[in-house]
Amino acid sequence: xxxxxxxxxxxxxxxxxxxxxxxxxxxxxxxxxxxxxxxxxxxxxxxxxxxxxxxxxxxxxxxxxxxxxxxxxxxxxxxxxxxxxxxxxxxxxxxxxxxxxxxxxxxxxxxxxxxxxxxxxxxxxxxxxxxxxxxxxxxxxxxxxxxxxxxxxxxxxxxxxxxxxxxxxxxxxxxxxxxxxxxxxxxxxxxxxxxxxxxxxxxxxxxxxxxxxxxxxxxxxxxxxxxxxxxxxxxxxxxxxxxxxxxxxxxxxxxxxxxxxxxxxxxxxxxxxxxxxxxxxxxxxxxxxxxxxxxxxxxxxxxxxxxxxxxxxxxxxxxxxxxxxxxxxxxxxxxxxxxxxxxxxxxxxxxxxxxxxxxxxxxxxxxxxxxxxxxxxxxxxxxxxxxxxxxxxxxxxxxxxxxxxxxxxxxxxxxxxxxxxxxx
Amino acid sequence: xxxxxxxxxxxxxxxxxxxxxxxxxxxxxxxxxxxxxxxxxxxxxxxxxxxxxxxxxxxxxxxxxxxxxxxxxxxxxxxxxxxxxxxxxxxxxxxxxxxxxxxxxxxxxxxxxxxxxxxxxxxxxxxxxxxxxxxxxxxxxxxxxxxxxxxxxxxxxxxxxxxxxxxxxxxxxxxxxxxxxxxxxxxxxxxxxxxxxxxxxxxxxxxxxxxxxxxxxxxxxxxxxxxxxxxxxxxxxxxxxxxxxxxxxxxxxxxxxxxxxxxxxxxxxxxxxxxxxxxxxxxxxxxxxxxxxxxxxxxxxxxxxxxxxxxxxxxxxxx
Numbered sequence: 031x032x033x034x035x036x037x038x039x040x041x042x043x044x045x046x047x048x049x050x051x052x053x054x055x056x057x058x059x060x061x062x063x064x065x066x067x068x069x070x071x072x073x074x075x076x077x078x079x080x081x082x083x084x085x086x087x088x089x090x091x092x093x094x095x096x097x098x099x100x101x102x103x104x105x106x107x108x109x110x111x112x113x114x115x116x117x118x119x120x121x122x123x124x125x126x127x128x129x130x131x132x133x134x135x136x137x138x139x140x141x142x143x144x145x146x147x148x149x150x151x152x153x154x155x156x157x158x159x160x161x162x163x164x165x166x167x168x169x170x171x172x173x174x175x176x177x178x179x180x181x182x183x184x185x186x187x188x189x190x191x192x193x194x195x196x197x198x199x200x201x202x203x204x205x206x207x208x209x210x211x212x213x214x215x216x217x218x219x220x221x222x223x224x225x226x227x228x229x230x231x232x233x234x235x236x237x238x239x240x241x242x243x244x245x246x247x248x249x250x251x252x253x254x255x256x257x258x259x260x261x262x263x264x265x266x267x268x269x270x271x272x273x274x275x276x277x278x279x280x281x282x283x284x285x286x287x288x289x290x291x292x293x294x295x296x297x298x299x300x301x302x303x304x305x306x307x308x309x310x311x312x313x314x315x316x317x318x319x320x321x322x323x324x325x326x327x328x329x330x331x332x333x334x335x336x337x338x339x340x341x342x343x344x345x346x347x348x349x350x351x352x353x354x355x356x357x358x359x360x361x362x363x364x365x366x367x368x369x370x371x372x373x374x375x376x377x378x379x380x381x382x383x384x385x386x387x388x389x390x391x392x393x394x395x396x397x398x399x400x401x402x403x404x405x406x407x408x409x410x411x412x413x414x415x416x417x418x419x420x421x422x423x424x425x426x427x428x429x430x431x432x433x434x435x436x437x438x439x440x441x442x443x444x445x446x447x448x449x450x451x452x453x454x
Numbered sequence: 455x456x457x458x459x460x461x462x463x464x465x466x467x468x469x470x471x472x473x474x475x476x477x478x479x480x481x482x483x484x485x486x487x488x489x490x491x492x493x494x495x496x497x498x499x500x501x502x503x504x505x506x507x508x509x510x511x512x513x514x515x516x517x518x519x520x521x522x523x524x525x526x527x528x529x530x531x532x533x534x535x536x537x538x539x540x541x542x543x544x545x546x547x548x549x550x551x552x553x554x555x556x557x558x559x560x561x562x563x564x565x566x567x568x569x570x571x572x573x574x575x576x577x578x579x580x581x582x583x584x585x586x587x588x589x590x591x592x593x594x595x596x597x598x599x600x601x602x603x604x605x606x607x608x609x610x611x612x613x614x615x616x617x618x619x620x621x622x623x624x625x626x627x628x629x630x631x632x633x634x635x636x637x638x639x640x641x642x643x644x645x646x647x648x649x650x651x652x653x654x655x656x657x658x659x660x661x662x663x664x665x666x667x668x669x670x671x672x673x674x675x676x677x678x679x680x681x682x683x684x685x686x687x688x689x690x691x692x693x694x695x696x697x698x699x700x701x702x703x704x705x706x707x708x709x710x711x712x713x714x715x716x717x718x719x720x721x722x723x724x725x726x727x728x729x730x731x732x733x734x735x736x737x738x739x740x741x742x743x744x745x746x747x748x749x750x751x752x753x754x755x756x757x758x759x760x761x762x763x764x765x766x767x768x769x770x771x772x773x
Contacts (some may be wrong), residue, residue, distance in 0.1 A: 096508075230572065231627075231628075349571035
């Protein structure tokens with residue numbers, strides 16, 4: 031592979047390698063020319079050890095801005111995204127203040143224009159203050175540039191408000207993204223309800239806390255004929271509900287995180303606060319259902335749910351620790367190591383679910399490898415081994431479940447919207 | 455060339471019964487037996503841990519556990535001090551991490567930790583060089599309680615293998631029950647958990663015990679182990695009322711058969727989970743348990759300080 035990219039006008043770049051672009055049906059050795067950020071030629075080329083793929087899109091990132099810039103900023107979060115191979119990310123609105131007004135959203139959009147390394151979209155809240163009581167001014171938020179609506183971090187508890195939100199969001203072209211959790215079932219819960227919670231005595235968070243809400247929201251979406259997106263699915267029962275709804279023609283999409291695809295609740299026996307997340311890690315049969323749904327495509331997106339936390343917040347007993355782990359910089363390597371290399375998920379499936387799948391779900395431009403397209407490319411060295419360490423992150427936080435793990439597969443270069451944003 | 459340095463040996467802790475195997479348990483109980491005999495025969499104080507420091511770090515109220523750890527350290531001639539969260543810098547908002555690092559600066563040999571949150575002793579063991587003994591963390595583990603219970607059972611009934619123990623009541627919220635189930639499985643005891651379905655978590659059968667929601671299941675037990683019914687659980691509607699709980703699961707004279715012994719980790723709610731006539735009967739081993747607590751905690755302090763760590767590779771299935 032060769033790569034020379036400068037970001038000036040008239041600059042030209044040539045990249046050669048095994049191109050894997052599932053959405054375009056490409057898997058062959060090619061030579062890609064990029065001029066002024068646009069793919070200008072694709073020709074037969076030498077095969078090399080590197081893989082070139084459409085860059086990734088992460089539909090679920092917590093940038094902690096505004097309010098907790100000690101944990102992440104738009105700049106640090108997008109540097110982490112670039113290092114992870116992402117050409118676009120969507121940020122969650124559960125900040126302080128909540129992104130529930132055009133004023134807060136407008137300031138973020140402006141700041142992202144100035145500081146974001148990769149294109150960043152912002153979701154706005156469904157309810158004011160994410161309190162689940164009154165709808166936000168969705169039309170105003172959409173006009174200001176909202177990417178979608180979500181109360182992520184909290185569920186929309188009231189079925190009535192959820193129905194109104196589905197109906198009213200029709201004034202925009204945006205969809206709702208839902209954190210499905212029935213709080214009266216998850217209250218006091220820290221880990222999946224099952225053998226491990228019973229043995230350790232940790233507060234149980236049963237699968238039904240997610241799946242009854244998934245069932246409710248799919249039923250409402252069906253009756254209102256409105257699309258929705260299910261975030262971070264964790265339970266087999268949720269996948270089954272999604273499959274039934276898709277068979278009935280409900281316009282639903284769904285995402286799954288790397289940690290739910292790789293780990294099970296056995297990991298929490300370590301009582302390491304970096305394996306504590308919401309929804310929790312679940313049983314092997316749940317993980318298998320998620321992997322199967324990912325292969326089949328009923329779950330079409332991989333989302334990191336990158337959730338930075340300050341070190342002192344995680345340096346506490348497991349039970350007191352906040353939910354959430356980082357993931358932008360490790361997602362591809364973790365999934366390549368734990369799903370592709372053992373033959374559980376094909377490389378092209380992984381790339382599709384990290385790139386086109388999330389872009390399609392949110393109506394974003396799909397990263398494409400074709401002449402005339404803006405260059406949104408990731409170059410991957412599948413054989414590179416590396417160890418995840420606390421000082422290796424661009425993110426301001428290091429609460430990764432992979433600390434100390436050795437992974438195979440590394441992002442070498444990321445091109446986002448025609449610019450080289452990461453080169454190792 | 456620089457000198458090749460071996461990594462420091464792993465510290466022995468007692469964080470969970472899962473840290474032990476059958477031989478460990480038998481050794482600790484035998485040590486406790488020898489200590490009891492020595493205390494009877496000789497003086498009340500042994501020089502065994504002279505020069506060692508034992509710190510008790512207690513973030514939850516406790517009478518018998520704290521008292522017996524303090525006394526156990528003193529009887530072994532260790533220097534000991536107890537830090538309670540109330541009245542310490544914890545009141546001023548100091549984190550567990552900072553408190554642990556502060557205490558570690560005094561280079562204690564053992565830190566005994568009681569904390570309302572699961573994972574607190576694990577955190578202290580990661581942050582300090584001391585041997586850490588878990589004196590109860592949330593609903594997770596209370597390993598020295600399980601060991602003293604085994605000691606009291608063996609003392610009263612002469613054996614542990616094949617012993618049938620019915621654990622009755624609020625298993626869900628009980629670190630005592632979790633520790634005891636695991637410990638009994640290691641020494642070859644049989645366990646049946648008895649309580650309402652809302653208070654016996656599904657999944658514990660995997661540890662090798664039976665589950666019943668009918669009090670009749672205690673009939674063939676050698677030991678009826680009664681758990682404290684925590685009144686604060688009523689708000690969460692685990693049971694509709696204490697009256698109904700007592701009617702269904704209270705241990706009354708009519709429900710205890712001859713030759714059964716009754717145990718309770720304390721503090722008891724007389725008239726709720728245990729009838730006062732049972733609590734005060736000869737069948738009750740409650741004060742034997744308290745006595746066992748002293749010698750077993752002496753044995754645990756001695757054991758973590760003197761027995762070499764087992765190679766990690768020799769341990770299977772340790773959490």
